[in-house]
Amino acid sequence: MPASATSPLLKRLPPGLWTLLAWYAAAVAPIVEYVVLTPRHKYSLSYPGEGLDPFGARALLTLAFALVFAAAALTRRRAGAAYGLLILGTVVSTVAWRQDEIPPTQFLALDIALCHIAATRPRRTSLTAGAAALAVPVGYLLVRLWTGNGSGTASEPFMALTVVIAWLVGHSAHQARAHTEELHARAAAQAVIAERLRIAREMHDTVAHSIGIIALQAGAAARIVETRPGQAREAMLVVEREGRETLSGLRRMLGTLRQADEERSSAFPGGEPAGHGHARASRDPAPGLADLERLAATTTDAGVRVEIRRLGGHRPLPAATDLAAFRIVQESVTNVVRHSGADSCRVDIDHRAHELLIEVSDRGPGTGTAGDTGYGLVGMRERVALLHGEFTAGPRAGGGFVVTVRLPVPAAADATATGARVLATDGTGGR
Known part of the structure; x- marks a missing residue:
């Protein structure tokens, strides 16, 4: 159902129409009461029965109606x-009736128009x-x-008070x-920054380990190409x-970033979907803990032996948790290769x-420390924070360095689909 079908009447009708209805209602009421209907009083100080008898009075009143109608038509395009x-x-209408003041009910239309101008136009225009x-x-x-006609209570x-109130209401709406x-612009900017950080973190985790290897x-x-060409060839194959x-x-990763554009393009039957290669890549399974053995083999070939020890009853993990766990292990192992100087490390899951x-x-x-300002530890900490987990990293007793991460895991039912993907990818049930 369209949103306009459930929006309030105040929003469905344009402001020019509200102004027109208010002014016409106030202008037509005395005509009906004092001209069309039989007068209940012999005279009225505001609207005398003979007020519209002259042709000039009727012409002026017709002109007033036309001016207000033109004003309502121009409200959106040229508010001033x-x-x-x-x-x-409004002034011409009072001249037609030979009045010496504007009736407050008719002045209400000016307040409605002023409120609209103050809500939609710059402050200088609304003040004018x-x-x-x-x-x-x-x-x-x-x-x-x-x-010398100043007797009675002036309206x-x-x-003037209604004018001030109308301007304040409209200006408050403008400020709101x-x-x-x-706030929307700030939220959009924060979303862009968060997405850039996510992309940077994913790029770092994806590329840094492989480039190090x-x-x-x-x-x-x-170094060994001349003395041991066979081993040199194996290294180049790695x-x-x-x-x-x-x-x-x-x-x-690029396919995932392009996915939204491709879905938008597919909404047009005649349009040609872009980036088929990226779309195919985006459907490839993301890495997870089932890929740790391959990671360990690659790192071992690079000279640092990785021992993987799995504890507890293995069960499928949500996709976000599985990917984050793999990236954390990958980055930790990369830091071992780059900074620790050790010939081996152990990964406990x-x-x-x-x-x-x-x-x-x-x-x-x-000499790595928990206060290391490198992007690796920052990226791991951010990943853990996004999953509401706990992250610690620092020197261990007896020498070396240790990274410890605790990630909450929801009920197994929430990860059934992920478990099927992991089993299909690994082929061994992840053990």
Whole structure:
């Protein structure tokens, strides 16, 4: 159902129409009461029965109706000009009836138009319109005082008060709309920043490990290419394999980023979907804990032996948790290769009742600390925070470094689909 079908009447009708209805209702009421119907009184100080007898009076009243109708039509496009026509039509109406003040009910239309201008136009424009509205009753009051017809209770102070209230209401609506737009813009900017951080973190985790392995293998191959060509060839094959896997990961990531555009393009039957290669890459399964053995084999070939120890009853994990766990282990192992100076490290994966415990430790002489400002630890900490887990990293007793992560795991039913994907990917049930 369209949103307009359930929106309030105040929002469905344009402001110009509300102004027109209010003014016409106030202008037609005295015509019906004092001209069309039989007068219940012999005279009226505001609307004398013979007030519209002259042709000129009827012509002026017709002109006033036309001016107000034109003002209502111009309200959206030229609010300032429309407001001027509305004031002029109101003044002409009082001249037609030979009145010395504007009836408060008819002045209500000016307040409605002023409220709309203050809510939708710049402050300078709304202040100008408000000053013009205040000038009208002040002008009538001065004319009455100058002509000596100042007896009775004047309605001008009341009308001036309605002008101030209408401007304040409209200006408050204008400020509320501006504040809402600012909040939306700020939320959009924060979403962009968060997405950039996620992409940067994913790029770092995907590329840093592979590039480190490639650098080690390429350096080793360069040193032994003449003395041990067979081992040099195996090292270069590892470089080739890591390069291809890194490229595949980048394509999968770019495919995910392009997915929204492709879905938008598919909404048009005649449109040609873009980026078929990226779409195919985005359907590749994301890495998870089932890929740790492959990670360990690659790192071991680079010279750092990785021992994986799985504890607890293995069960499927949600996709986000599975990917984050793999990236955390990958980054921790990369840090061991780069900074620890150790020739081995151990990865403990403990599936507990309601959480997943990950611990990556080494006994190298490296100087890494928990306060390390590198992007690796920052990225791991952010991943854990997004999943409402716990992250600690620092030197371990007896030497070396240890990274400990606790990730909450929901009920097994929430991860059934992920478990099927993991089993299909690993082929061994992840053990």
